[in-house]
Amino acid sequence: MAPRDKRLSSTPLEVLFFLNGWYYATYFLLELLIFLYKGLLLPYPTANLVLDVVMLLLYLGIEVIRLFFGTKGNLCQRKMPLGISVALTFPSAMMASYYLLLQTYVLRLEAIMNSILLFFCGSELLLEMLTLATFSSMDRI
C-alpha cells in the first residue's frame, strides 16, 4: 500500500475509464440493434448470428470486469487489481478486432465503433503500464 499522503493515482487513466464505461454501454446497445437489423434484412446464417450474439455477451462481461478492476486498482493504489485489468485488456482487444474484421457482415458504423474501442484499449494499456511503474517505484522507495 502506498503512503496515504502521496496521491499516485492517474487522473487521465481515470478519465479514460470513465469515458470508456459510458462508451461501451452505448456500443453494446447499438450492436444489439445492428444484429437485429442484419438478422432481419440480410441472409444471415442462424449459427453465425447466434455465435456473434453470444460473443457480444462475453465481450460485455470481460469489459465490465476490466473497467471495475482498473478503477479499483487506480483509486485504491493497488497493483494486483490493476494487473488483472491489464491482463484483461488483451481479450478485450481481440473481441474488438473480431467484430472489426471477422464478422459475417461488417457495417461501416461497426468498423468506426470498433476502431474507437481499439483506441481506448491501446490508450488504457499504455497508461496502466505507466501507473503500475509509478506504484512499483514508490513501493521500492
Add this chain to the structure above:
Amino acid sequence: MAEAVWSTDTGEAVYRSRDPVRNLRLRVHLQRITSSNFLHYQPAAQMGKDLIDLATFRPPQAASGHRPDEEEEEEVVIGWQEKLFSQFEVDLYQNESACQSPLDHQYRQEILKLENSGGRKNRRIFTYTDSDRYTDLEEYCQKITTSASEVPSFLAERMANVRRRRQDRRGVEGSKLKSRIVTWEPSEDFIKNNHAINTPLQTMYIMADLGPYGKLGYKVHEHVLCILKVDSNGVITVKPDFTGIKGPYRIETEGEKQEHTSAWKYTIDNVSSLAQPEEEEREQRVFKDLYGRHKEYLSSLVGTDFEMIAPGALRLFVNGEVVSAQGYEYDNLYVHFFVELPAANWSSPPFQQLSGVTQACATKSLGMDKVAYFSFPFTFEAFFLHEDESAESLPEWPVLYCKVLSLDFWQRYRVEGYGAVVLPATPGSHTLTVSTWRPMELGLVAELRRFFIGGSLELEDPSYVRIPGTFKGERLSRFGFRTETTGTVTFRLHCLQQSRAFMESNSLQKQMRSVLDRLEGFSQQSSTHNVLEAFRRARRRMQEARESLPQDLVSPTGTLT
C-alpha cells in the same frame, strides 16, 4: 328511664396506635339483668361501690333459693389474640375424632392441660381468635338484612372472596406460587384462596355464652360482644366502642318459655398499661441512633470533597457537540476537529486529547441544503494560569478548528472545507455556526483531478485558517491564496468556568481584579468592580488629606515666631 340508662350506640370506633398491638388489654364485664339488682346499677367508673352493694344483698338471694351469683356475673381481662375456650369447644375437643386440623390438635392439648390444672377461669365469656374457623365463616357468610330467607347475590358472593386476611397464613401455597408468577387459567378455588387486597387485617371476636343456668355449651346461645380488627398500620377498629363513662350495652335473649327470656348488660374498657418512663427513653434513644446512622450513610454516599483550584487560575470545562454540517458538495461527510490552546499561560491535563473525528454521515435534503447530522459529543478541560500581573495584553482564548472531508466508495477523501471559531468567553450554552472554505487551484486540470481521483489541495498547517503558528512579524499576507466558499458546520458548546477570583475576598483583591479585567463579558461582576474603584478613590483622598497635614503644622509655628 330505661332509655337513659343503656347505651344504644353500637357503632364502631377507629383508633390509631404506634404501640405494638400485643400490648392491648380489654376488660369485659358481663352481668345478667334481674329485677333484684336492676335498682342497684352503678356506672363502671364506680366499680368499688357496686361491689359493696352486691355484698349487701347476697344473703337474701341465697335464702330465697335463687341461682348462685357466679353464673350471672363475670369479668375477664383479655389480651390480643388470647384464646379463651367456650364450653362448646371444651366438650368438642375432648373427643379425639373431632380433631381435623393441626389447630384442632393444638386446642385439644391446651384443653386437656386446662382440665388437669383446674379448669377454665372464664365461664360465659370466650374468644375466637384470628386462626379460628369461626372468623373465616363469619366474614364469608355475612347477611345484609335480617331476613331469614335472604339469598346472597352474585355480587355478594364475588365480594366475599375479597377477604382482608393475612397472606402469610398460606405460606406453603405462597412458596409454591413463587415458582409460577402468572397463572393463566385460574380455577374457582384458586381465586377464592388467593384473592387478597393489600391491607391484611387481624380479627378477634369476644363472645358470650348466654345459655340458661346449667345448659352452657350450645352454639345457638353464642352472642358477639365485641369485634376487634387491627391492620399492620396500627389502625385499631373496635365494634362497638369502649364504654368508658357511657352506659353499658344490652343484649336480650329469646327462650322457649317466658321464664327463660333474660337480658344482659356488659361493658368494655381499655386497660392497656402505659409505657414506663425508662422504656420511653430507650425507645427515643433507639430512634435517634437509627436516624443518625442513616444520615451518616447518606453523607458517606455524597462525600464532602469540592474540587478547588490554585489561586490565580481559571478552569475552563467544555462539553461540546458537533451538531451538523450543511451545504457541501459531496456525500458521506465527516469532521476533523481539534482545540488549539494558546502557547502562553494555557495548559490542559496530559491524559486528555484535544482532537476528535466524527463518524461518516450521509446527507439528506432539507429544503435547499443537504444536511448531515452528526450529534457527536466531545468534552475537554483547560486551565489558564496568570502568574505575572504586569502583563498588559488580554489573554488569548482557545480556538476550535474544524476540517470537513467527504469519503467515497473507493475510500478516497476530498477536503470539503476548513473553518475555525474562538471559544466563547462567557459560560453557558452556545450554538456556533462555522463557515468553511476550501483552497482552490486555478484551472480545469485541478477540477478534473478532484472529480475523478479525489485529490485536492490541503493545508499543511490547519492553524493557517486563522494565524499560523509559525507566523513571526506584524502583518500577515495571504496574497495569492485562492479559496472557494463551501458550507457551514454547527457546534454546540456548554462552557463551565471555575476560578477563585469569583469569590469575594479581600486577600485576593489584586488577583481578582487582574483576572476580572481579562475575562470580558462578566457583567455580573461589574458591581464588585465598582465597589473596588470607590474604595480606591476613598483611599486616595485620605492619602491626600494626610499629605496636606504637615503644612498646617508649619503655619502655626511661623505665626508664633
